[in-house]
Each structure stands twice: as C-alpha cells, then as structure tokens.
Amino acid sequence: MDKFDLVLQASDSPKTRIRDHVRGLILSGELSAGEKLPSMPVLARLWKTHVPTVHAAFQDLHREGLTIPRQGKGIFVAERKRKLDNVAVYTTVEALSDPTMWFRRSVVNEVNTILRARGATTRTWVDPRPHEERDQTFRELEDLAHKGEIQGLIMLAIKPEYADWTQTLPIATSCIGSLSLPTTVRSDQRTMIELAIGRLAEQGCRSVGMILAYHPGYSDAGTSPSRKSPPVILQAFIETAGKYGLEIRNSWIRMPEKGTSVRNYEQAEFAYREFHALWAQDEHPDGLIVDPDTGVEGAITAILERRVDIPRELKVVFHRNENHRFICPFPASFVTTSEREYAEALVQQLERQLNGEPCQAIFIPHRLSTEFSTASCGGFSSLPSPARCSFWPERL
Numbered sequence: 001m002d003k004f005d006l007v008l009q010a011s012d013s014p015k016t017r018i019r020d021h022v023r024g025l026i027l028s029g030e031l032s033a034g035e036k037l038p039s040m041p042v043l044a045r046l047w048k049t050h051v052p053t054v055h056a057a058f059q060d061l062h063r064e065g066l067t068i069p070r071q072g073k074g075i076f077v078a079e080r081k082r083k084l085d086n087v088a089v090y091t092t093v094e095a096l097s098d099p100t101m102w103f104r105r106s107v108v109n110e111v112n113t114i115l116r117a118r119g120a121t122t123r124t125w126v127d128p129r130p131h132e133e134r135d136q137t138f139r140e141l142e143d144l145a146h147k148g149e150i151q152g153l154i155m156l157a158i159k160p161e162y163a164d165w166t167q168t169l170p171i172a173t174s175c176i177g178s179l180s181l182p183t184t185v186r187s188d189q190r191t192m193i194e195l196a197i198g199r200l201a202e203q204g205c206r207s208v209g210m211i212l213a214y215h216p217g218y219s220d221a222g223t224s225p226s227r228k229s230p231p232v233i234l235q236a237f238i239e240t241a242g243k244y245g246l247e248i249r250n251s252w253i254r255m256p257e258k259g260t261s262v263r264n265y266e267q268a269e270f271a272y273r274e275f276h277a278l279w280a281q282d283e284h285p286d287g288l289i290v291d292p293d294t295g296v297e298g299a300i301t302a303i304l305e306r307r308v309d310i311p312r313e314l315k316v317v318f319h320r321n322e323n324h325r326f327i328c329p330f331p332a333s334f335v336t337t338s339e340r341e342y343a344e345a346l347v348q349q350l351e352r353q354l355n356g357e358p359c360q361a362i363f364i365p366h367r368l369s370t371e372f373s374t375a376s377c378g379g380f381s382s383l384p385s386p387a388r389c390s391f392w393p394e395r396l
Contacts, residue, residue, distance in 0.1 A: 003030050004038065006047055014049045018057035026066050026077055027356070035077045037067070062170035065354035069170050071147055084350060087115055087152045088141055089124045092134075095156065096126060100264040100294050103339065104156045106323045107176070110343035111154055123150075137165040145169040152350035174349035176342065181361075183353065185345040188363035189216075192335045193236040195368045196289045196317040199333045201244040203315045205287030208241055209252030211274050213267035213295030215260065233291075252285050254278055264294050272298030279306050284314075291319040297326055304329070319366075335366040 006021050008014050025031045037043075040058070044051045058075060061067040068078045089111055095104040108124060115122045127138055144150045146169075155166060155175035166173045167181075174183045200208055216231035234253070241248045254274035256262045262270050271290060275298070278284055290299045296318045308314050310330040317333045320326075322340070345362040352359050 004043065004046055008047055008049060014047075014053045015057045015060075018043075018047060018049070018054060019060045022057070022061060023064070023066060023356075026061075031077045033077050033079045036073075037075045037077070039074060059168065059170060063167075063172055063353055064356045065172060066356045068148070069146070078356075084115065084118065084120045084151060084347070084354065086121050086150045087111075087123075087154065087347075087350065088144065088150045089122060090138065090141065090153060090155045091124065091126055093126055093128045094264075098263075098265055100267070102324055103294075103321050106321070106339040107156060107342050107346075110340050111346060114343055114347055135164065137168065142169060145171045151354060154346045154350065172350040172353035174346045174353075176346070182359045183349045184361045185342055185349065186361055186363050187337060188365050189233040190236040191363075192291070192319065192366040193233060193289070194240050195335050195366055196333070197237070197240040197244060197246065197287075199317055199368055200287035200289075200315055201246060203287070203311070205246060205285070205315055207247035207249075207252075207285040208237075208287040208289065209248070209278060209285040210237060210254070210289045210291070211271050211278070211295065211299060212253075212255035212291055213270045213274075213298075214262055214292065215256045215258055237289075246287070247285070249285075251281060252278060267292070267295040268298035270298065271295035272302045275299045275302035276306065279308065286314060288314060288316050289318075290316065293318065293320045293324050293326070296320065296328075300326075300328060331370070333368060333370050336369055337364055337366055341365075 003025060006017065008017055022031075022037075031037070038046070040051050040054045044054045047054070058067060058069075062069060065078055068076050070076060089108055091104055091108060095101045095108075112122050112124070125138070125141060127134060129138075141150075141153060145153070150171060152172040152174070153166060153169065155173065166175070172183075173181075174185065175181060176185050197208060212233070216233045237253070238248065254277065256270070278288075279302075288299075290296050299316075299318070303310065303314070303316075310316065310332075315333075317335060318328070320334045320336050322336055322338045341364050345364060349359055349362065
C-alpha cells in the first residue's frame with residue numbers, strides 16, 4: 001500500500017490531488033495493466049477523506065480510460081491503447097421526427113459507418129423525454145455504462161445544461177456543441193466568417209450584412225455568467241470586416257433576440273422574413289452572409305421575391321453542410337462543412353479518452369466553394385408565432 005501514500009493538505013483540491021496521484025502511478029508503470037486497486041472505502045480511510053471524493057476522482061480516471069470499474073469485482077488498471085468495441089450514440093426524438101434535422105441524422109450515419117468499419121458495435125439511443133427532463137440521467141445508458149456494456153457515448157447537438165449527467169458516467173464521452181466540455185466537437189465559426197468576408201471583399205463588396213437564424217450564444221467556456229464574452233461569430237464578423245475595410249451596421253446584422261428560440265424547422269422562415277426586413281431599409285449592404293444552411297432556403301426565396309439582381313446588387317455567401325443539397329438559382333459562394341469530419345472527430349475524442357490522452361475541443365474547418373447546389377431538400381414550415389429580432393451589440 002506504500003505506493004498509495006498521499007497526504008492531502010488543507011489547501012488542496014482533494015479530488016484533483018487523488019486523480020493526479022493515481023494517474024501518475026499508472027502512467028509511470030507503478031500500477032500495471034490489469035492490477036486491481038483497493039476499494040474506495042479503503043482508499044478514503046488511507047487518504048483521510050470521504051468516499052464520494054475518491055469516487056469523483058476515479059470517475060475522471062474512468063473517462064480517461066486509465067481505470068475500469070467492473071461491477072461486483074472492483075476497479076482495475078486498464079490496458080493501454082484500447083480499441084473501441086461498443087459505442088452508444090445518443091440523440092433525441094426530434095432528430096427523427098423533424099425533417100430539417102438532416103445534419104444530426106447524417107452525422108449518426110457517418111459515425112456508424114466509421115465505427116462498424118473498425119469492427120465496433122454501435123447502438124443508437126433515442127431520448128423520448130420532454131426537454132425539461134433531459135438534464136437528468138438517461139437511466140438506460142447509465143445502466144449499460146456501469147455494467148461495462150459500452151465503452152463510449154457520443155451525444156449530438158446537446159445543450160450545455162444537458163451535458164452534466166454524462167460526466168458522471170464511467171466511460172468516454174464526446175458531443176457536438178457544448179462549450180463547457182473539453183471533448184466537444186464544434187464548428188470553427190471564426191474561419192467561416194474569415195472565408196466568407198474574404199470572398200465578398202474579393203468580389204468587390206464595400207459593405208456586408210449577416211443573417212443568423214439562431215442566437216449564437218457566448219464565447220470562452222469557463223468565464224463566469226456575469227462576464228461572458230460576445231459570441232465568437234460576431235467578434236470575427238466585426239474584426240474581419242474591419243480588416244478588409246467593409247462597412248457594417250447594427251441593422252444589417254439580423255438574428256433572434258437573446259432568449260428567443262428559433263427551432264430548426266423555423267429557421268428557413270426566420271431567414272426569409274429577416275431578408276425582407278433587411279432589404280426594406282433605405283440602405284442595405286452589397287454583401288451578405290447567411291448561416292446556417294437550415295435558414296438558407298428562406299433567404300433564397302426572399303431574394304427571388306424581391307427580384308434582387310445577383311450578383312450586381314448583392315453578392316452572397318451561404319453556409320452548407322456537404323450532405324445537404326438545395327437549389328440555388330443564382331451565383332453564390334458557399335462555406336461548407338463535412339458531416340464525415342464531425343463524425344471522425346467525435347470518434348477521435350472517444351479514442352483519446354480511452355487511451356488516457358488529454359482532450360481539448362476539436363473545431364471543424366470550413367471550405368469555400370462556388371458550386372451550385374442541384375437538389376432540393378423540401379419546403380418551409382410556418383412559425384407558430386413571430387420570432388423577435390434584435391441587433392448587435394446594444395441588446396445582447
């Protein structure tokens with residue numbers, strides 16, 4: 001038991017000190033693969049701390065793939081360079097029922113393709129619970145994780161407040177979108193804006209506006225709620241427009257008011273309505289960015305209804321995911337992301353944790369193209385009530 005000797009100081013964070021101490025024993029080889037560790041009550045007495053503190057430290061080690069809990073047998077040091085064998089993919093019932101959530105379904109398909117090609121078993125779990133209950137543990141997945149029947153969990157497009165319960169599971173996890181987790185996979189919005197504005201400047205634009213069919217939230221995970229930074233995409237928009245000397249105005253930045261939710265199926269109509277509002281102004285920009293692709297078709301429809309002469313009156317850059325094709329009957333540029341790259345990054349995050357490697361957020365790049373999209377994805381849904389619109393930065 002000498003190797004477990006650890007004196008916790010009053011100034012220490014007990015969980016962190018315990019986790020780092022045991023991690024060091026494993027990585028140095030003092031604890032060998034397959035070795036059984038003392039029970040948590042024994043370690044708690046040895047370290048003069050509480051069992052829940054030891055448990056929390058080992059939860060981190062389980063997620064890192066350094067230790068494995070075996071129900072009824074105890075905790076063991078994991079084999080290094082472990083292979084993914086059993087992975088669960090968590091999504092929500094809306095992802096199946098909402099026809100505009102093709103991105104989530106496409107990523108699920110790509111994840112399954114990648115893992116099955118590597119010989120892993122995958123299961124997709126659909127959460128039927130209402131939104132207000134999803135901050136609570138999904139019991140079916142929790143049971144599988146504690147029984148050791150799954151090694152990893154991939155969560156798609158979850159809100160940050162729904163992510164906390166995944167961190168109590170003794171398995172590797174990854175997700176799309178949560179700023180608070182180092183195992184997240186996110187769109188690189190800064191490079192998207194830099195590519196889009198660079199393209200508009202190259203085409204001779206002297207001013208630029210933007211339609212965001214969602215509220216972009218805030219940057220800098222880890223900042224306190226009272227000191228949140230402006231959204232990355234808006235910071236990048238202002239900085240890049242300034243770099244190219246393009247005029248911007250608050251009234252040319254169209255997005256939902258903070259606190260107003262625009263769901264996927266509402267985004268096309270939101271973009272449709274906001275383009276009309278933008279073009280009804282006495283002055284409007286000669287360059288426009290529209291994001292995301294679920295809102296682009298609404299903007300295209302409004303452009304056609306307004307009989308805007310493109311590209312002489314207005315030049316446009318639209319966001320598009322590779323597997324989402326839609327008709328664009330006039331010249332346009334696209335900043336494109338790949339669902340395959342999202343899936344590969346999600347799997348990579350699991351593998352890193354499984355083998356005890358450090359994780360940090362992976363940002364998916366965008367690529368600039370001027371191809372026409374040639375297949376339609378369908379029509380628009382009506383909003384049950386008008387979504388309010390605000391302008392940045394006064395009302396953020």
